[in-house]
Amino acid sequence: VEEAALALSVFDAVLGLTLVGFAAVLLNTGDRFEAIVLFIVFGLLMALTWGRLDAVDIAIAEAAIGAGLTGAMLLNAHSHLQSPRGGTAGRVAEGEGSDHRSGRARAALIPLALAVGAVPAWALHTASGDAGLREPVLRHLAESGVENPVTAVLMSFRAYDTLLEMAILLCGATAVWALRLPLSLPPRTGPGPVLQTAVRVLVPITVLVAGYLLWLGAHAPGGAFQAGAVLAGAGVLWLLAESRLPRRGGRLALRLGLSAGVLLFAAVGLTTVALGEPFLTYRGERAHALILTIEIAATLAIGLALVALFSGHSPDADRRESP
Amino acid sequence: VTPSLFYGLVAAATFGLGLHGVLAARHFLRKILALNVMGSSVFLAFVAVAARGPAGPDPVPQAMVLTGIVVTVAVTGVALGLARRRFADSGETSLPEDRGVKDG
Numbered sequence: 404v405e406e407a408a409l410a411l412s413v414f415d416a417v418l419g420l421t422l423v424g425f426a427a428v429l430l431n432t433g434d435r436f437e438a439i440v441l442f443i444v445f446g447l448l449m450a451l452t453w454g455r456l457d458a459v460d461i462a463i464a465e466a467a468i469g470a471g472l473t474g475a476m477l478l479n480a481h482s483h484l485q486s487p488r489g490g491t492a493g494r495v496a497e498g499e500g501s502d503h504r505s506g507r508a509r510a511a512l513i514p515l516a517l518a519v520g521a522v523p524a525w526a527l528h529t530a531s532g533d534a535g536l537r538e539p540v541l542r543h544l545a546e547s548g549v550e551n552p553v554t555a556v557l558m559s560f561r562a563y564d565t566l567l568e569m570a571i572l573l574c575g576a577t578a579v580w581a582l583r584l585p586l587s588l589p590p591r592t593g594p595g596p597v598l599q600t601a602v603r604v605l606v607p608i609t610v611l612v613a614g615y616l617l618w619l620g621a622h623a624p625g626g627a628f629q630a631g632a633v634l635a636g637a638g639v640l641w642l643l644a645e646s647r648l649p650r651r652g653g654r655l656a657l658r659l660g661l662s663a664g665v666l667l668f669a670a671v672g673l674t675t676v677a678l679g680e681p682f683l684t685y686r687g688e689r690a691h692a693l694i695l696t697i698e699i700a701a702t703l704a705i706g707l708a709l710v711a712l713f714s715g716h717s718p719d720a721d722r723r724e725s726p
Numbered sequence: 727v728t729p730s731l732f733y734g735l736v737a738a739a740t741f742g743l744g745l746h747g748v749l750a751a752r753h754f755l756r757k758i759l760a761l762n763v764m765g766s767s768v769f770l771a772f773v774a775v776a777a778r779g780p781a782g783p784d785p786v787p788q789a790m791v792l793t794g795i796v797v798t799v800a801v802t803g804v805a806l807g808l809a810r811r812r813f814a815d816s817g818e819t820s821l822p823e824d825r826g827v828k829d830g
């Protein structure tokens with residue numbers, strides 16, 4: 404195991420200690436906004452770590468989702484949890500002075516955190532040098548229809564996981580819509596010409612990058628998750644610049660797009676059953692085309708669901724709230 | 727010490743920090759941030775274990791982490807939505823239980 408590529412370097416030591424340091428500071432800093440910004444930097448450092456650990460697929464997803472979209476969602480929520488609106492807001496409840504518990508309570512929690520943190524440390528230290536499932540995956544890679552082993556696992560060998568993940572995203576978007584949050588889009592006059600022009604240039608390029616990542620996923624790091632996340636970035640930017648919800652005609656299209664991933668995935672699964680194979684089993688020649696079709700629908704659904712989670716509004720919100 | 731073990735220990739330390747953060751925080755945003763730090767540390771442990779073999783990384787844990795990242799962002803979105811709903815209804819940014827208020 405002592406190969407050059409696997410030797411611990413100064414880079415590792417600095418990166419690892421920086422990760423721990425950032426986590427400690429972002430969780431304990433006095434300012435909430437600062438904590439969110441530090442979290443975004445923490446996400447980018449994680450992306451760097453994935454690259455170091457030969458997980459480029461995850462690095463792309465982390466940079467786009469973990470740091471990018473989660474950061475945007477946190478900043479959006481931060482502004483809404485701060486500006487008091489309406490009669491009841493602004494009331495400070497009893498004992499709600501601090502964001503954290505009292506110093507004594509926090510100190511009492513330290514031994515618990517140490518004890519729980521020691522369990523995975525001990526488990527990893529004593530773990531065997533088992534090579535895991537790399538060999539079986541590579542042995543059957545040709546059957547999957549794609550050449551990137553991670554995409555093969557996601558779209559073929561463990562397609563169930565991905566189907567259920569699409570369902571979770573749909574549930575999440577539906578749950579946020581059901582919360583009926585107060586309307587919060589910035590006023591129509593908000594964005595200036597700079598943002599409008601930037602969006603006009605950036606959105607087409609971002610969509611192009613998403614398409615490229617989607618196509619690339621078959622044989623190199625990339626795929627539906629990364630493409631969907633990049634697409635969602637374009638969607639969020641568009642939402643901020645246009646600041647209006649889809650028109651009536653777009654609402655059905657939006658709902659169809661949101662559920663496209665689950666519907667198409669399930670339809671393919673049921674088709675394989677009708678053809679006499681187990682659920683979601685596709686091999687050989689038609690596998691590549693099927694995976695690409697599912698991934699296109701999944702990219703669209705992931706992108707739309709992430710934008711829906713960011714905005715927090717169902718497209719019917721303006722109809723409900725308009726005076 | 728191999729990089730796999732080293733990053734595994736980093737993951738364990740970050741997990742402990744995140745757990746402390748979830749329990750010590752009152753404000754919704756702080757709790758959600760800490761939950762995300764915990765999640766990242768679990769992913770780091772998975773990928774560290776996947777990087778153990780000399781031949782190359784194990785794609786199965788990597789695929790599971792990719793799924794996990796997307797699930798985490800969905801959970802974060804719903805949690806932030808619930809926090810905003812709570813704030814709009816009551817003006818509160820934490821739960822009465824966390825403030826030590828009885829019969830909130």
